[in-house]
Amino acid sequence: MKKLWITEVALRDGSHVVGHQFTKEQVRSVTRQLSAAGVPYIEVTHGDGLGGSSLQYGFSKVYDIELVKVAVEEAGNSTIAVLLLPGIGTIEDLKKAYDAGARMVRVATHVTEADVSKQHIETAKAMGMEVVGFLMMAHSAPPEVVLEQAKLMEAYGAGAVYVTDSAGAMLPSDVTARISLLKAYLSVDIGFHAHNNLSLAVANTLAAVEAGATRIDGSVCCLGAGAGNTQTEVLVGVLDRLGYETGIDLYKMLDLADDVRTNILPAPQDITSGSFIMGYAGVYSSFLRHAVVAAEKFGVDARDILVELGKRKVVGGQEDMIIEVAQQMAEKRVSIS
Numbered sequence: 128m129k130k131l132w133i134t135e136v137a138l139r140d141g142s143h144v145v146g147h148q149f150t151k152e153q154v155r156s157v158t159r160q161l162s163a164a165g166v167p168y169i170e171v172t173h174g175d176g177l178g179g180s181s182l183q184y185g186f187s188k189v190y191d192i193e194l195v196k197v198a199v200e201e202a203g204n205s206t207i208a209v210l211l212l213p214g215i216g217t218i219e220d221l222k223k224a225y226d227a228g229a230r231m232v233r234v235a236t237h238v239t240e241a242d243v244s245k246q247h248i249e250t251a252k253a254m255g256m257e258v259v260g261f262l263m264m265a266h267s268a269p270p271e272v273v274l275e276q277a278k279l280m281e282a283y284g285a286g287a288v289y290v291t292d293s294a295g296a297m298l299p300s301d302v303t304a305r306i307s308l309l310k311a312y313l314s315v316d317i318g319f320h321a322h323n324n325l326s327l328a329v330a331n332t333l334a335a336v337e338a339g340a341t342r343i344d345g346s347v348c349c350l351g352a353g354a355g356n357t358q359t360e361v362l363v364g365v366l367d368r369l370g371y372e373t374g375i376d377l378y379k380m381l382d383l384a385d386d387v388r389t390n391i392l393p394a395p396q397d398i399t400s401g402s403f404i405m406g407y408a409g410v411y412s413s414f415l416r417h418a419v420v421a422a423e424k425f426g427v428d429a430r431d432i433l434v435e436l437g438k439r440k441v442v443g444g445q446e447d448m449i450i451e452v453a454q455q456m457a458e459k460r461v462s463i464s
């Protein structure tokens with residue numbers, strides 16, 4: 128039986144869904160149940176990682192180091208992980224997370240900017256943490272570029288590198304192309320993190336596993352940004368049917384999902400037309416709100432703005448392009464009529 132390692136991200140990516148308002152009691156209860164189910168890695172931080180609590184990304188109800196401490200108390204045999212985006216989180220934040228008991232860090236960069244992860248990966252490794260590189264928006268770069276960037280993370284000391292489909296934009300063939308190339312040329316573990324905007328999170332995760340990924344992400348009840356992530360309890364069942372070993376108790380995961388659905392989920396994690404179009408266009412979910420505002424201002428369709436932004440391969444921080452695109456569309460319409 129082939130062994131896979133699942134990282135559960137509901138207490139991190141799912142933080143976006145609850146506006147970063149997780150309470151200590153919620154983190155305690157979910158961690159306890161995930162640990163009892165045998166989930167090996169549980170990621171806990173603000174949705175945008177350590178240091179994410181801010182005016183720009185939304186303030187957390189509880190400082191994430193406090194949430195890490197609570198999770199560590201309940202972790203049992205599971206490892207508590209944190210996410211760190213260099214520039215949002217700092218080395219100081221990382222040290223605090225380590226002191227609070229986190230033992231794995233995923234250092235996340237845009238898919239073409241792995242070089243900014245060097246200092247953070249090296250420091251975390253020197254501290255004795257398990258270190259994972261996390262290449263976000265991986266759909267937006269060709270497989271050869273993803274490989275080149277993953278090699279950098281491997282060279283800095285990452286023990287695993289993830290292909291991260293942040294926008295939920297990949298088709299199974301996109302996943303296969305990227306994961307199989309990394310598998311062929313890297314000696315570290317390969318991971319995959321999916322979003323469900325095109326209703327392909329489970330299918331894409333299976334494509335990743337079949338192409339050689341051994342680290343995969345799941346989120347109970349899909350709890351995650353946009354249309355959510357790969358639904359852990361479903362994934363565990365499907366992998367079991369396919370003969371993969373996750374070490375996770377399916378019934379305990381299903382019980383936890385019922386609990387989360389009743390007590391945490393503000394509304395079912397659905398593929399709305401908004402979240403679908405983000406995956407279709409291949410842009411970050413945070414662009415949606417701004418595109419709707421710009422569409423109203425310039426009298427154009429927000430979907431057209433987003434599709435154009437996807438073609439231009441915008442990255443987080445380029446929100447000013449939304450206005451530019453909307454304005455150009457409005458001008459073009461005037462000149463045609």
Ligand SMILES: C[C@H](O)CC(=O)C(=O)O
Pocket residue numbers: 140174175176212235263264291292293294320352
């Ligand atoms: C900061 C992002 O939410 C990280 C992530 O989960 C993704 O890119 O997907």
Ligand SMILES: [Mn+2]
Pocket residue numbers: 140293320322351352
């Ligand atoms: Mn994500």
